[in-house]
Amino acid sequence: MVSTIKHYVSVASCWARLAIQRQLEYPLFLFSWLLMIPIQYFSGIWMLKIIVDRFQALNGWDFPQLTFLYGLGLISHGIFVVFFINTWSIDHMVINGGFDRLLLRPMNVFFQLVASYVNFIGLIDCIPGIIIFVYGAEIAGFEWSLVNIGKLILVLIGGILIRAALFTSLGTIAFWTKRNGSMVGFALTMLERATMYPLSMYPYFLQALFTFLIPIGFISFYPAAEFLHADSGGIDLPLSFALWTPVVGIICFLIAGGIFKFGMKNYESAGS
Amino acid sequence: MLQAYWYITKMKLLTNLTYRFEVFTSVATNLILMLASVFLWQTAYKGGAGSAEALSLQDITTYTILSITISTIFVCDVQNTVYYKIREGQIVTDFYRPIPLLACYLAEDIGEMFSSLLNRALPLVVFASIFFGIPWPSSFQNFLIFLPSCLLSYAILWLLSALVGLIAFWVMELGNMGNVKDSIVRVLSGSIVPLWFFPESVQTISKFLPFQYTYQTPLGIYIGNTSITEALTSMAVQAAWIAILYLILAAGWARTKKKTLIQGG
Numbered sequence: 001m002v003s004t005i006k007h008y009v010s011v012a013s014c015w016a017r018l019a020i021q022r023q024l025e026y027p028l029f030l031f032s033w034l035l036m037i038p039i040q041y042f043s044g045i046w047m048l049k050i051i052v053d054r055f056q057a058l059n060g061w062d063f064p065q066l067t068f069l070y071g072l073g074l075i076s077h078g079i080f081v082v083f084f085i086n087t088w089s090i091d092h093m094v095i096n097g098g099f100d101r102l103l104l105r106p107m108n109v110f111f112q113l114v115a116s117y118v119n120f121i122g123l124i125d126c127i128p129g130i131i132i133f134v135y136g137a138e139i140a141g142f143e144w145s146l147v148n149i150g151k152l153i154l155v156l157i158g159g160i161l162i163r164a165a166l167f168t169s170l171g172t173i174a175f176w177t178k179r180n181g182s183m184v185g186f187a188l189t190m191l192e193r194a195t196m197y198p199l200s201m202y203p204y205f206l207q208a209l210f211t212f213l214i215p216i217g218f219i220s221f222y223p224a225a226e227f228l229h230a231d232s233g234g235i236d237l238p239l240s241f242a243l244w245t246p247v248v249g250i251i252c253f254l255i256a257g258g259i260f261k262f263g264m265k266n267y268e269s270a271g272s
Numbered sequence: 273m274l275q276a277y278w279y280i281t282k283m284k285l286l287t288n289l290t291y292r293f294e295v296f297t298s299v300a301t302n303l304i305l306m307l308a309s310v311f312l313w314q315t316a317y318k319g320g321a322g323s324a325e326a327l328s329l330q331d332i333t334t335y336t337i338l339s340i341t342i343s344t345i346f347v348c349d350v351q352n353t354v355y356y357k358i359r360e361g362q363i364v365t366d367f368y369r370p371i372p373l374l375a376c377y378l379a380e381d382i383g384e385m386f387s388s389l390l391n392r393a394l395p396l397v398v399f400a401s402i403f404f405g406i407p408w409p410s411s412f413q414n415f416l417i418f419l420p421s422c423l424l425s426y427a428i429l430w431l432l433s434a435l436v437g438l439i440a441f442w443v444m445e446l447g448n449m450g451n452v453k454d455s456i457v458r459v460l461s462g463s464i465v466p467l468w469f470f471p472e473s474v475q476t477i478s479k480f481l482p483f484q485y486t487y488q489t490p491l492g493i494y495i496g497n498t499s500i501t502e503a504l505t506s507m508a509v510q511a512a513w514i515a516i517l518y519l520i521l522a523a524g525w526a527r528t529k530k531k532t533l534i535q536g537g
Contacts, residue, residue: 036452036455040455050465051316054325055321058315177293179293182297183297185301186300189301189305190304197308201315203311
């Protein structure tokens, strides 16, 4: 058992080193991302500020709270893209036969899929995320106590697992259809709108959908509402929401793992 | 001569119409964006807030729906095309063609524009009409001015895109600067939040940049926030920007061609 874990860790770290070296090969390439990502997200929060200043707080969410929520959603997105970005390219691997290689090796297939590409560039998403979050925490009066920090870490882990589960399930579609089009773009848009903006803006039907069926409300909206004692909309769940996120995350992740295994049974190589 | 361009346009149109699944997800993605933005505005206007604004909730809803719809039609792939062709070295074979290269890429983009009109813009407008009512223009006259203004907008966007494409000739590994340009355009064109809501100082600076003439101008005309005389003035500004950008592009392109020849492809 211990030697297996050691083996997996050594393989993962070797892959990580290769992936980082590969990405640092073209330092100028990083530059365009380094410009684009901060522009995109800082302008996003700026838009929210313009709207809130001009009109009113969004369903009770004032600008400091919105900033906190936006930052929390963005950090969990950033960490997700560092570790799980390969779940976006399952269809690509099925088409070009890259997936066959994973099946031939004596290791867990999902582990190989995820660990074989650590997206170093994803850290760039974390930069505006952390800046916006820390600023939001400051102006929203978030208390940096040990308990809160512990809860925050659990929430981030849970949120990342929920995201990973969602993209793994979507990627699994490719085992049947060979391609899943731009499902990734679709899911990313949905996630951005549901995790970086208050869920309570949307009609009750959508709130219920994003709470019970596709539980992305747990990634950042419910935890942020809990941390800041803000209005969480029409749906009330018992117990502390901050504790629910990791539980929901683990459940989703296990279900997605099941779907992935089931999909693999139906996998036919597309040949290369 | 024109036949050659029409052939490129037609082929691009036909290719695009075959990718049905991509079309489905693209419509769904834009629909989500549209719904989320309209719900955001509805929340902002809730309880009578914003009744003092020049724009009513209905206006801003129409604005948002139209903005997302025309963004699917304004296809400016030229920046990516040039970038990838240079990276892969295919630009050499494109130079063999007996017609100007940039005009070729324009023909391709126009072909994609036609297909997007059918399979992206049309479904979006239909869905939007079901959810929020048909986004009528403020008057028939406004609609008639809206159309040429859109064409001018597209010309500005396309020229900007082509200019960004030229950067790739000089610095091949700079990554895709097109994305950087796109995120700037998205904010400063007023495609998400109209610039009328921005702080005064930003509005003043923006008047001297080409961006607000790409989305805000035609959309303002459509919802009737811009009077007819103002509309004609902004269309003149649009035309002026097209002239300026075209001259820069022509100058840049002439030098770029030499640059490529030196490298030998």
